Amino acid sequence: MDDVAAPASTSRQDLTAMWRRQEPYWHGVFAAVWAAAVIVTALDDPPPHGRLLTYAFLVLVAVAYLGLGVRGLRHQGERWAIAYQVVAWLALLGIQAVDPETQSWLLFFALFPQMWAMLEVPNAVRGTVLALVVFGGLRWVQADFSGQGLVNILISTVISLSLSLALGLFINRIVAEAEGRAATIDELRETQARLAVVERDRGVQDERERISREIHDTLAQGFTSVVTLTRAAEAALARGDVDTARERLALVERTAVDNLAEARLIVAELTPGHLQSRTLVEAMQRLGAAVSSEAGLQTEVRVDGEPAPLGGVAEVVLLRTAQEALSNVRRHATARRVDLALAYEPERVVLTVTDDGCGFDVVADRQGFGLDGVRARAEQVGGDVGLTSAPGSGTTLRLEVPR
16 A cells, blocks of 8 residues: 555644644743742751852752753653652752752652653653652651651651642553544544545446446447448449448448447446536536437436535446446437436435337346446435336336435
């Protein structure tokens, strides 16, 4: 399937582009949280040298984010994300160590979401548990291993861990589901493209077979008659029978004229693209006029209801069916008149082609009428075909197409 055209963008690419569009918001959140931590530090009353070290650690977090975190956020490699998380959490741990009363825990609101956005789920879970356990342990050490301090630390750690894991896993599941749907949509699009190619190839093959049948049943037989009549005329001239020769030449001319008309009709049937520049009703009227002028068959086209566009496929099926029916009337029915009716009903469009010809036995001669081809076209649009005929009673073809 090398000729399957790739879509301009896949759903996976659209999802990646959406993620890239969210990147400025991640930068904005980090900048806001980091600025809040700096302001809180400036307003805080840290121990001696604590303020300077806190500023240094905060600057280290910012530098690590710019150098490593941005790459990790863009998924340019998990090693960048891991390196950033290690540096940022160690810096925050350093702030906690020099200033036990620090409010820089505000950076949790940036670091935990970044961890889940940058890392794979197993690493994010490990990182969350490790960070909370290490910070809890440091706070217990700073509380002189007091029992009450341990209880408070355990409670806050368990709550933080539960919320972090629940929120992180929930968000990750949403992202995973979005990625899965994107992959499914891409597979469906690819399958649809392949089916479209197969359907197109099958349509081309079916059309080739139909044209081959048309040429065999009309032009080839006509040319065979021309050759036979020409040889008969030559034989008559060789015998000196001029009248017979003239009669055979007149038949040759008549056969050639009929073949020319058949060729023009076949060419007309190859161009349903005319529907792009005219309505179905106009195409039907043009078809009826062509049959009347070329075959001398009185053709009336009647339209009931309010015409409305049906879509290219349904209209082509209706037009092709009318062409097939009129072609068979010309070749087999020996009819003087044919009526073509197009009825626009609320839920369907009905095409009826009725002739006053000799008719035939539907069961015994259905292949000659080409009913299988008509039904195959109708099935493409969910239509239904009915055929009524009997020897000496004419023929009626009815095609119903849903709107």
